[in-house]
Amino acid sequence: MMKRRHLLAGTGLAAITVVFSAGCALVPVIPKRPAPTPENAQGWIRHDGAGRYTLWVPCTEMGQQISTALQALAAAELGVAPQAVQVRLPGTDDIARVRATVGSASVQDFALPLAQACATLREALASGTSTGGASLQAQPLPASALRSFQALASARAVAPAPGQLQALVTGQALFAGDTRLPGMLYGRVLRAPVSAELDSRPGAMDDAAARADPACVAVVQSPLLQQMNSLGVGIVARSPTALDRIEAALAVQWQVQGGFGPVEIAERIDIDRHLARGALRHTPRSDAMPEGEAWSIDLRMDIPLAAHAPIEPRSATAVWSPKAQNGDPVLRVWAGTQDLFYVRDVLARHLALDAERIAVQACRVGGGFGGRTLCTVELEAAVLAQAVGAPVKVHWSRAQEFAQGFQRPPSSHRVRARVHQGHVTHWWHAFASSHILFTPAAMPPWMQTLADFAGDSGVARGSQLAYAVPQQRTEFTAQRLPVHTGPWRGLGAGPNTLVVESAMDECARQAGADPLAWRLAHTTDPRLAAAFERVAREARWHDKRPASDATTLRGRGIAGGIYKGVSYAAAVADVAVDRASGQVRVTAVWCAHDCGLVLQPDGVRAQTEGNLVWCLGLVLHEELPVAASRVAAATFADYALPRMGDVPPLHVHLVESGAPPTGAGETAMVAGAGAIANALRDATGHRFTRFPVRSEHVLQALTT
Template identity: 55%
Template sequence: MNTIALSRRRFLQLGAGGLTVAVVPSLTGCALPVIPKRPQPSLQDALGWVRHVDGRTTLIIPRVEMGQNILTALKQIVCLEMGVAWDTVDAQLHSTTTIGRVRATVGSDSVKDFALPLAQACATLRDALASGQTQGQLTVVERPLDQLRFLQARSPLPTGPHLPMEQGTAIVRGEPLYVADVRRPGMLFGRVLRAPVSPELRSRPGPMNDAAGRAIPGFVALVRDPLLTMSNSEGVGIVARTPGALDRVEQALAMAWQIDGGFGQSTIDAAIDIDRRLADSPRRAHQVHDEKIQEVGEWDVDLRIDVPLAAHAAIEPRAAVAEFDAQGHLQLWVGSQDVFYQRDAVAKRLGLSEDQVQVHGQRVGGAFGGKTICTVELEAAVLARAAKAPVKVQWNRAQEFKHGFHRPPSSHRIRARLQDGRLQHWWHSFASSHILLTSAAAPPWLQLVTHVIGDMGVARGATLPYRAKARRSEFDLERLPVHTGPWRGLGAGPNVLALESAMDECARAAGADPVQFRLDHIDDPRLADVLRMAVKAAESKEAPAAMPHAKRGRGVSCGIYKEKSYAAVVADVQVDPTTGEIRVLQMWCAHDCGHVINADQVRVQCEGNLVWGLGMALIEQLPVGTSEVAAMNFADSPIPRLGEVPPMQVLLVDSTEPPTGAGETAIVASAAAIANAIRDAVGVRPTRLPVRAEDLRTMLGTPSSTTVPSRP
């Protein structure tokens, strides 16, 4: 018996202009959110991912394809391990009925955690086929790593090192791959209208011009349902026959909203201001390092770094298509990082069993941690149930900015003491907002658990990879009036940027070369190796010519991602001291993620991280207006353009270690290398990101009348 379903009373009222659907809310409701299940992939699970029939092999990939080309990488493992030709393997995306439950596609762990089970299953299947067994149940017998063919291969396939990207031709041809491409017979289009404020504020519908909305040609339904509430934002659903009709209905309704409370950018800045917190107490609530240091006294380096709110900015806005059959079973097409979580969440909220919901994963046009919770998927299901027809819901760019969650802002204070040119005391104190237990899915009472256990997503990258006599790294969490959550690399990008900026200042305080200073404090040989490799590549390249009167600078940074993968970056920049204009001239990246399955894909992931770092350092900031994220489009919240991306060289370590993940690793070094290069060029360190031309002019004492050329 499902108490949620029994506690709601539905009534349908057929109006002259279309359908009105209202649902009376339950008194008890569904207070506890669905918690994602994250099982570790087993060898026996992997047998369900690969099948061989009549000379052809089918691979149902246990990961979501969102541009990281995991379709290609896992298909490559199948070909290598089974010894079959590339064109005899069909790689498919999974649904909730084609394979057993797998965890979300997050954390750069698709190759790290899924390659070995898949290879072991393929080796078992290969041996069975070789012995003539074509029927029956197999059991995977784990074999030593040196017997797995894919780990011994030094090139992707015998035919050569470059493989065709799975679905690459289909993307170029515009073939239907994404959820926005899904078409169902009789499909309608839906949208949920919300108050123009953050979902953290309590808002509800006020007066609307109901008659005008119904009079629009193509109007189908107006839906009032408590399931359309997102956090504290009560939504009103509209359904129409075309997307254009949706726009006209929304405009005609002229919705008014009742809103409780408000905030601005200053509210957010004050909430995480690390100096204000340090003035109240020298200790933070959560520790990464907790060694004893002397808090009072002089510091050789005392640096503050502030990192703003930033969007995921995936090129594909999220969408979903929902369709119920005559028996009340739901089919859902999604562009999500966790197909099984969507099934769990929608089934629970609609009072259905898991067997009554089938979710089809589509290719995702960028996610970066932003498409992990249930939003548009529930909206589509609620509207489809109300309209009794298939419904597609497609968010626009403004909804992505205003209703999604974002990289939390953070405020850092790093202090360091040196003795005889070596680190003695290191104190990193910072404040940020929630990541793993995102406020977009967790109510305030549930987030209280983080007051006890912390949020290791916020802490990611704060571990100091350098030797010091005593280290203290600690942080506070603060729920903000805008939604925050996982963003590429979680806290690694901002934390390592702050850490590596301070290390650069330590080298200067010691009068040391910044590369040698780092090497003198590194114990991990793999980290030292990537640093040397990146620096050697940069030194062997003749620097591009700079503009007349421009100042040039070179910066270096390195880091460890999730204690497993390593990256180092060198960046060259030029700065026009008159205008404050900054241009990145070239970047070099050395990368060690263990055994590389497909070098082309790893290089592309590194290049993507380098561009993210450039955006983080120089361009990206999500503006906050009155009680909302103020961005409507990429003009309001820009990302790097092709003309701003410099030449990049990526060097991969030829490692015999098992794969450790490449999707987010280089983000630990890219932004900091650019920041350090700016410091090298102009002699002052920008401490607030992104580095704006006007801020740099102020720091350099350049007259404010000087302007910077607009972005192309």
């Protein structure tokens, strides 16, 4: 029996069939998320001599331009031009372990330690004691004493170094799919066309027909190709174009246990079914609700599954070096991941290697949004590369990205509120969803059951009311679904605040109040109030707006909230609805955004614009179809996304703040979707409670 840690020898270039028989551990690897420290940050910035520096960016670069923001910060603290700081994406052998790039916390968590490390390096160079990194000799400087924080706070604008932008627009090799190695082969892992929650494995296959193809290098069967309950079979070819042909020739017959359809998913999260059984399991707030009194509003709202839909399907390339000595890596992997060190830990566990013998190199990610936090394609590439003794690239197809990634969970909500003398006096929000942080894509049922005692805070995010209401009750349950769910931009904040802001809008209408004045009357947080006032001023909320006419209904809505308790946003949206077709067009969105000190204003505005487009998709476009025990989308033609023609003018206004930097990339989710939904209510006079709202739904509402 062959040991997993050894390469197969003598495979040459002939077609082969490889079978592993070793098993793998059933207990998943737990991500390690250490807080960044000034001491660790010493390894992120290096002096290369002659006034040149290298910055190993500790965060994943996935379009949010965090590398540009941290480059500007480092340059300001070092007292040099941004061009003097070369930006590099690190590997696990370049820097000490860092936390994953998640939660819009990169600037919040990494900016201060980096600035402190740069200050230490600057002083060390001035005293002639260092030419590389600097050792922490004294207590790190506080933010108030750092040059960079003061300079950026006063300038509020930093021009990016041209090198990074030039690399993007000229198509230089930046992404995992761009990796090229001598002698590289191409791999794919075939899986049953069902959810990985169902037990599935390969049965009969035409191995001889596959190996007869001249481009076929190997057919690989291994227990290491199991992801959750899906056991795959690998193929390796000399060219990527041959993979489809070899897959068809292999003609795997899949053995699948069980099945499901969309009805089963809807039933598992039906909030009214859960409430009929009594109180829900988790109660973030549990004030007593008087019984017997009538509710002013009572809304049932439902939000479906949604996909991450990144532009770049995930990719990884792996190569083994069996002759590596002196502790050098045995395995090298190039990947676009949000957590380099977690990928390394998973590979070490499954391949029975010391973590130090594995090097994972970061590549730019063409869209992460929480979906690149697990180890999937990286393990596939490593197993196939080990089998054939050559570098192997595995690049998922669009269909694989839809089918094998995890999704934003659906949710079902019931919101009730009492309005008395111009104020909300009682608020009750109950909802059912599926897991996010306790993702079933990585956590087996037994472990999820144990973790669920604490409650999945990702599911609850955004459900706590941002307004002053005396009596509140928030309760929820998370149900494991046959389609795997997990982190999606903002976690539960997008769906939950859409529901909250829709209900608050109904309360304002019940009281006959202006929606802006209603929110300000219930707001005790000065930063949230300032965001509402700023967006109202920029959108000219109180000005007379174009009225509806014979062909078009027009409406305006407002919404806002607090993201993770630290970042603030408020939005106003205008919509136009065609009376004849029911087609909805968002004509403009304004957003006031307060995430504390902004290092790179243009980057934050771009992130906010992207976030507002996600809000547009949440309300009007996105729903992941499920059929025959699987995700039914295979291309973007099967999954509705906002197109360029759907995107209105977006007016993003950053609120000046002396507060420390907080998250920017997901904050607008608490405002944009609610504003669009409330504008639609204003235009049609109908509160839509099932999303996304399509033209046929609007037409039905207008004709009944």
